[in-house]
Amino acid sequence: MKILVAVKRVIDYNVQIRVKEDGSGVVTDNVKMSTNPPDDNAIEEAVKIKEAGKAKEIVAITIGEEKAQETVRKALAVGADRGIHVKVDNVIEPLAVSKILKKIVEKENPDLVFMGKQAIDDDCNQTGQMLAALLNWPQATFASKIEVKDNSLEVTREIDEGLETIEVNVPAIVTCDLRLNEPRYASLPNIMKAKKKPIEQINASDLGVDINPRIEQIKVEEPPKRKAGIKVASVEELVQKLKNEAKVI
Amino acid sequence: MSVLLIAEHNNKEVRPFTYNAITAASQINEDLHVLVLGHQADDVAKSLSEVPNVKKVIHVDNEIYENYIAENYTAAIIKHAESYSHIVSSANTFGKNLMPRIAALLDTSQVSDIIKVISEDTFLRPIYAGNAFATVKSNDKKKCVTIRPTSFDPADKSGGSAEITKSDPAEASSSTKFLKKEEVKSDRPELGTARIVISGGRGMQNGENFKLISDIADKLNAAIGASRAAVDAGYITNDHQVGQTGKVVVPDLYIAVGISGAIQHLAGMKESKVIVAINKDGEAPIFSVADYGLEADLFEALPQFLSELNKLNTIQK
Numbered sequence: 295m296k297i298l299v300a301v302k303r304v305i306d307y308n309v310q311i312r313v314k315e316d317g318s319g320v321v322t323d324n325v326k327m328s329t330n331p332p333d334d335n336a337i338e339e340a341v342k343i344k345e346a347g348k349a350k351e352i353v354a355i356t357i358g359e360e361k362a363q364e365t366v367r368k369a370l371a372v373g374a375d376r377g378i379h380v381k382v383d384n385v386i387e388p389l390a391v392s393k394i395l396k397k398i399v400e401k402e403n404p405d406l407v408f409m410g411k412q413a414i415d416d417d418c419n420q421t422g423q424m425l426a427a428l429l430n431w432p433q434a435t436f437a438s439k440i441e442v443k444d445n446s447l448e449v450t451r452e453i454d455e456g457l458e459t460i461e462v463n464v465p466a467i468v469t470c471d472l473r474l475n476e477p478r479y480a481s482l483p484n485i486m487k488a489k490k491k492p493i494e495q496i497n498a499s500d501l502g503v504d505i506n507p508r509i510e511q512i513k514v515e516e517p518p519k520r521k522a523g524i525k526v527a528s529v530e531e532l533v534q535k536l537k538n539e540a541k542v543i
Numbered sequence: 544m545s546v547l548l549i550a551e552h553n554n555k556e557v558r559p560f561t562y563n564a565i566t567a568a569s570q571i572n573e574d575l576h577v578l579v580l581g582h583q584a585d586d587v588a589k590s591l592s593e594v595p596n597v598k599k600v601i602h603v604d605n606e607i608y609e610n611y612i613a614e615n616y617t618a619a620i621i622k623h624a625e626s627y628s629h630i631v632s633s634a635n636t637f638g639k640n641l642m643p644r645i646a647a648l649l650d651t652s653q654v655s656d657i658i659k660v661i662s663e664d665t666f667l668r669p670i671y672a673g674n675a676f677a678t679v680k681s682n683d684k685k686k687c688v689t690i691r692p693t694s695f696d697p698a699d700k701s702g703g704s705a706e707i708t709k710s711d712p713a714e715a716s717s718s719t720k721f722l723k724k725e726e727v728k729s730d731r732p733e734l735g736t737a738r739i740v741i742s743g744g745r746g747m748q749n750g751e752n753f754k755l756i757s758d759i760a761d762k763l764n765a766a767i768g769a770s771r772a773a774v775d776a777g778y779i780t781n782d783h784q785v786g787q788t789g790k791v792v793v794p795d796l797y798i799a800v801g802i803s804g805a806i807q808h809l810a811g812m813k814e815s816k817v818i819v820a821i822n823k824d825g826e827a828p829i830f831s832v833a834d835y836g837l838e839a840d841l842f843e844a845l846p847q848f849l850s851e852l853n854k855l856n857t858i859q860k
Contacts, residue, residue, distance in 0.1 A: 310806065311671045320675055332788075388643070389652045412788065414807075416670055418655045423613065423643035432719040433613055435640045438781070448722065453636040454735070454790065456782045457725040460612075463718040472788055473775065508652035512665065512678040520813065523834040525825075529847040532819065532837050533855070540817045540834065542739070542796040543763060543858055 295349040297340040298404035301333040303362040304415040317513040329365045332410025334477035335470040340408050341373035348442045351375050370488035371480035377493035390505035392424035397501045411436050411469040422469035432462035438473040545574040547627040551637045552587040559736050562697035564633040567690040569596040570660040580619050582609035588707050595703035605712035614716035617644045622713050634689035646687035653687040658694035672787040672810035693793040727782050734766040739796045742768030746801020750778040755845040762852050770802045786811035801841045804829025
């Protein structure tokens with residue numbers, strides 16, 4: 295089997311983001327960037343499947359500006375075999391991303407496409423499902439366990455009520471939950487080796503898909519701030535405050 | 544201009560967030576129709592026809608809709624999409640799984656997880672785990688929107704009498720099979736809609752210690768939540784997780800115990816009306832959003848909390 299894994303470069307999850315004063319977005323200059331956390335789980339799972347002898351090749355793909363390559367390089371360092379970087383200059387919407395991925399899937403013919411269930415920047419949670427729709431492939435979203443069968447996957451999904459298990463025939467799209475596995479760190483020798491692995495560069499404009507935005511971002515603002523609270527000295531005081539001041543119990 | 548809302552239900556009852564989504568959907572446009580895809584879900588269709596905000600219920604009954612197979616749902620929804628300007632659902636795991644599949648086939652850029660309807664095409668939605676709010680305008684002809692249920696009040700459930708029309712199923716997918724669902728049954732209120740939520744984090748140290756939390760939850764008729772750290776450590780099951788990648792809750796009272804307050808956890812609870820934090824680390828970020836902070840060892844504070852609650856003559860339920 296061949297697995298294509300899509301990774302996205304986002305503001306690091308530990309960074310307290312700042313909204314730009316002109317309301318045009320959030321500050322990204324001189325801010326630490328990393329791979330979208332559940333995308334790390336997607337790579338890890340692909341590597342585990344390959345280590346178990348059930349996959350032959352892992353291709354990591356990212357779509358973004360020049361620096362987005364770092365995320366592919368990181369994927370190569372933990373076990374992906376080669377990379378693809380589709381260059382776009384601006385931020386594009388999940389629909390456009392899935393159209394680009396569809397073109398790459400048609401070229402690469404993977405059996406599986408993995409990616410994180412959601413990017414922690416726009417919090418859209420759309421790309422995997424959209425790609426599945428465009429390819430008319432089955433989708434297994436929010437995966438916390440994947441079992442590879444002969445020509446199908448048994449996937450346990452995290453849903454509001456608990457867990458759901460479905461079986462999807464290959465080829466399929468899987469979007470990964472943070473609980474799927476524990477992503478490994480790249481060792482120094484593997485980081486060095488990854489530098490020699492190939493990354494193919496493709497210009498999005500050469501793919502012949504419409505990636506123009508359909509959604510206008512009118513403004514970005516800070517959410518309303520909570521007013522400062524107080525520290526209470528004892529449990530007794532806390533209960534009295536909840537009862538008599540906040541009137542919630 | 545009409546809106547089609549996809550109902551979430553278990554074939555017997557409407558799932559509660561559907562009512563919150565109805566409120567938002569009818570703010571987009573009053574001509575709101577609800578699509579019920581289910582198996583022997585007549586009671587669901589009937590309940591929804593009694594919601595005053597609902598103008599019409601379309602009911603498709605077939606065993607292929609017994610479970611939420613996104614592929615099967617999508618095929619049926621696409622059949623009806625033609626007549627509607629907006630397709631909407633709640634932004635929980637049901638709608639998140641389903642809506643993008645529909646949107647892609649309609650060649651529409653979906654607007655996810657809205658918290659406010661500004662106009663028929665303009666919405667407010669949180670980004671970066673709720674650390675910024677974006678006002679976005681959809682320029683697609685047909686719009687696909689998911690609604691953060693906790694940002695809208697549930698619609699009135701009775702008094703209406705919408706027409707119910709039956710419709711034929713679409714083709715079923717042969718490549719996806721439902722195997723099983725492990726639902727966690729509980730007598731407590733649902734986490735997403737509970738008036739009071741008490742959550743534990745890594746500070747609980749193990750699963751047994753969650754008994755300290757459940758005792759208080761019983762007393763307050765509260766739902767039990769948890770941080771991702773507590774779920775990952777195996778203290779409690781995943782359906783309790785509150786946060787950016789878990790559930791978003793907006794209770795009247797949220798009590799965070801032994802939770803440090805990572806950005807990802809705050810994303811799921813910081814809109815709560817009153818927040819209490821109990822943590823022994825006075826510098827923990829959770830205190831920055833807490834209305835009432837108690838710097839204390841939770842293993843001493845929780846039993847005391849329970850005994851203080853026991854002393855009260857009345858407790859709001």
